[in-house]
Amino acid sequence: MHDWIVVGAGFAGAVMAERIASVRGEKVLVVDKRDHIGGNAHDRRNADGLLFHVYGPHIFHTNSSAIADYLSRFTEWRPYEHRVLASVDGQLVPIPINRTTINALYGLDLDEAGVEAFLAARAEPVENIRTSEDVVVSRIGRELYEKFFRGYTRKQWGLDPSELDRSVAGRVPTRTNDDDRYFTDSFQNMPRDGYTAMFERMLDNPLITVKLGVDALAIPAAERPLRMVYTGPIDAYFGHAHGKLPYRSLQFRHVTLDQPWTQTVGTINFPQDQDHTRVTEVKHLTGQSHPCTTLTYEYPSAEGDPYYPIPRPENEALFKKYEALARAEENTWFVGRLATYRYYNMDQVVGQALATFQKLDAALPRSDREAA
Ligand code: FAD
Numbered sequence: 122m123h124d125w126i127v128v129g130a131g132f133a134g135a136v137m138a139e140r141i142a143s144v145r146g147e148k149v150l151v152v153d154k155r156d157h158i159g160g161n162a163h164d165r166r167n168a169d170g171l172l173f174h175v176y177g178p179h180i181f182h183t184n185s186s187a188i189a190d191y192l193s194r195f196t197e198w199r200p201y202e203h204r205v206l207a208s209v210d211g212q213l214v215p216i217p218i219n220r221t222t223i224n225a226l227y228g229l230d231l232d233e234a235g236v237e238a239f240l241a242a243r244a245e246p247v248e249n250i251r252t253s254e255d256v257v258v259s260r261i262g263r264e265l266y267e268k269f270f271r272g273y274t275r276k277q278w279g280l281d282p283s284e285l286d287r288s289v290a291g292r293v294p295t296r297t298n299d300d301d302r303y304f305t306d307s308f309q310n311m312p313r314d315g316y317t318a319m320f321e322r323m324l325d326n327p328l329i330t331v332k333l334g335v336d337a338l339a340i341p342a343a344e345r346p347l348r349m350v351y352t353g354p355i356d357a358y359f360g361h362a363h364g365k366l367p368y369r370s371l372q373f374r375h376v377t378l379d380q381p382w383t384q385t386v387g388t389i390n391f392p393q394d395q396d397h398t399r400v401t402e403v404k405h406l407t408g409q410s411h412p413c414t415t416l417t418y419e420y421p422s423a424e425g426d427p428y429y430p431i432p433r434p435e436n437e438a439l440f441k442k443y444e445a446l447a448r449a450e451e452n453t454w455f456v457g458r459l460a461t462y463r464y465y466n467m468d469q470v471v472g473q474a475l476a477t478f479q480k481l482d483a484a485l486p487r488s489d490r491e492a493a
Pocket residue numbers: 128129130131132133134152153154155159160161162176177178179180181182335336337338352353354371428429456457458459465466467468470
């Protein structure tokens with residue numbers, strides 16, 4: 122009946138299904154074990170009618186016009202630039218650390234050159250920058266590292282920054298000017314009607330069937346379509362043959378308050394105290410007008426749904442073993458954050474899926490069915 126099964130209805134699965142159906146004219150069965158589409162980007166309205174992000178705050182940003190153009194086929198956008206404050210030493214100060222942060226924390230009035238000199242005097246040279254500790258300490262010194270990064274990272278990952286690849290804390294830059302945006306990408310917009318509405322449009326194709334609440338790995342191979350796109354955890358696909366690949370999880374607590382606003386910015390980070398890492402007031406992201414507001418607290422956890430691959434050398438070595446198995450797997454393509462064990466943002470997953478589609482489309486003869 123179907124030419125393909127796509128496992129997972131998140132960004133990776135939805136892009137692959139959309140491309141296979143629209144470009145190749147082939148029939149796709151999309152399954153997800155959850156009861157909804159959108160993967161971790163899923164959003165919905167709560168009982169009070171507030172749109173919220175079920176799996177934590179998702180802010181769309183990219184420097185790729187090709188990726189923005191592709192998604193623009195399925196959604197209008199509303200401009201949104203994310204801002205974050207960190208609760209440090211009893212003050213709320215901008216993170217990424219910028220001129221405002223340094224002046225507020227140290228009671229100074231430095232200009233840009235002054236902040237540059239301030240940080241340079243504290244930065245500790247590290248010869249070979251390998252870890253998240255190295256990357257921060259070599260940029261801003263140990264004191265600011267401890268205030269902003271050490272505690273947050275230990276909470277978020279259950280690991281010291283010295284045990285994590287430099288790319289993790291390297292996601293957060295340092296600035297000497299007053300720019301207090303979390304991201305500086307050229308395209309920073311939220312899907313105007315939310316993520317789930319965008320996914321509905323991506324999957325709205327007569328050649329695509331979506332089945333929810335289905336674990337694809339429980340379907341016997343003989344009963345599955347010949348070709349598969351798999352976007353779940355790669356170790357689960359292979360029955361954990363080489364042992365469990367670690368993924369970090371989170372528990373989310375969504376609290377609705379009977380007041381229009383609580384925070385001045387989208388997110389407040391807690392690097393020094395609290396069990397949660399951050400609190401996000403999602404109305405900043407969605408732009409919804411509503412007399413009430415919803416806050417999302419994130420509590421890191423070793424147990425639960427896999428959300429983050431954990432970038433460190435031993436995990437990459439274990440992933441490589443699974444990747445070798447994946448390469449040998451016929452008629453199966455592994456795409457997305459969990460299946461390729463990459464700490465990817467949404468736009469990077471879309472880019473990876475579009476590139477994977479191009480490769481498979483070039484390699485496989487197309488069905489003679491008419492594209493819908
Ligand atoms: P997923 O969204 O995880 O989708 C995989 C799907 O596969 C899941 O729905 C799962 O149920 C399904 N599945 C797995 N196994 C099976 C099976 N055996 N059978 C059936 N279905 C299965 N990115 C940004 O760009 N900006 C942000 O602000 C941002 N914030 C984030 C905040 C949090 C808390 C988290 C966790 C992530 C954030 N991300 C953000 C990253 C973003 O969520 C991912 O890049 C993106 O959702 C990954 O898409 P995916 O399709 O690879 O995986």
